[in-house]
Amino acid sequence: MYSSSATELQKSLSLGSISIGQRRNMIPAGDNVVVSTMKLEKLLSMKGGQGEASYANNSQAQAKHARCTLHLLKETLDRVQLESPEVPFVVADLGCSSGTNTIYIVDVIVKHVIKRYEAVGCEPPEFSAFFSDLPSNDFNTLFQLLPPLASNGGSMEECLAAPNGHRSYFAAGVPGSFYRRLFPSRSVDVFYSAFSLHWLSQVPEAVIDKRSPAYNKERVFIHGATEATANAYRKQFQADLAAFLRSRSEEMKRGGSMFLVCLGRTSVDPTDQDGAGLLFGTHFQDAWDDLVQEGLITSEKRDNFNIPVYAPSLQDFKEVVEANGSFAINRLEVLRGGSPLVVDSPDDAAEVGRALANSCRTVSGVLVDAHIGDRLGEELFSRVQTRASRHAKELLEQLQFFHIVASLSFA
């Protein structure tokens, strides 16, 4: 899988060769790429396109988990106050990424709301769906996957009677961070966000500051870190969620609702990140250590990289919603989400290894490549794959995600 020797790789690094990823993102080699909010916002995305490691091809697990929460989503939609059919109904998916998951969910939401209008004997309104993510998201792939608008040029009545394979809503992309304002005041009926809010706006500064007690020495994730590191991560998560809720409380129409799902954990201890811990805190961590031990990167380079993800406990989440005070909590719970590993042959260790490496790469590959370049990124993930293959059985048994599910209404 990787042809270059360690010496060749070291040579190309010391000659300052710039990888395609680095050129594309214009981040000077050696910089920490994720420490500032602005840098992370410019850079972060799931792997675009429709190739082997793309999000479009590696998000079946999220699709499955989302389907398990559909009844709770519908319960949330039942709480939305319906307006006159003259007023367009507005849905926004925040952190939509670039696969079909978002298209499926928006379709579910629109169809459910249509049914509610019909149940009270009203014509449904027109629908607007906003697909929102960071600017580096692959919106092109997403837009190409969108089904055509039903009855182009016809009346909305015709559109709403959309046959399968067509959409019955107007679609638009909204680039920007959900930690800031994205929409005009009081303009959105339903916000949906799945598997996105565990992404922090930045790596907490203290975590990569050598002088700080929270410095995450020798680690690339919070899992297994010190208490001081964990506190820095938790503080960042809570500040980010507070900013998210502040913005949504401006943008949501009165009577609107919000359905949020993100990675969560069952343990009180934040250094035990459950599934996220296994994904980024074990084989991924060991693969970084391999690169250091093989002399391909310095230990400082590794220590400067941290995954900006935090799986909150219910308490971490609840404290922020309560402190914000704008939303009534209809439901707030931790659910067992299942495994991110989708494999045809569970006995095939190589396939399990590849699935884990792809899961890891599809969500963190862009950040890794920007930090160490595409070639070393390739080296890193092939080591993740080798290591994961050796622990295939254990991974299948133990890798399990938990999700925080929140249904909130705007009073």
Ligand SMILES: C[S@@+](CC[C@H](N)C(=O)[O-])C[C@H]1O[C@@H](n2cnc3c(N)ncnc32)[C@H](O)[C@@H]1O
């Ligand atoms: C794992 S994907 C989830 C995609 C989709 N919701 C699904 O259910 O399959 C997480 C998405 O959150 C986005 N994201 C992370 N931080 C964000 C932020 N601050 N603002 C907007 N989107 C963000 C990422 O770019 C990524 O596309």
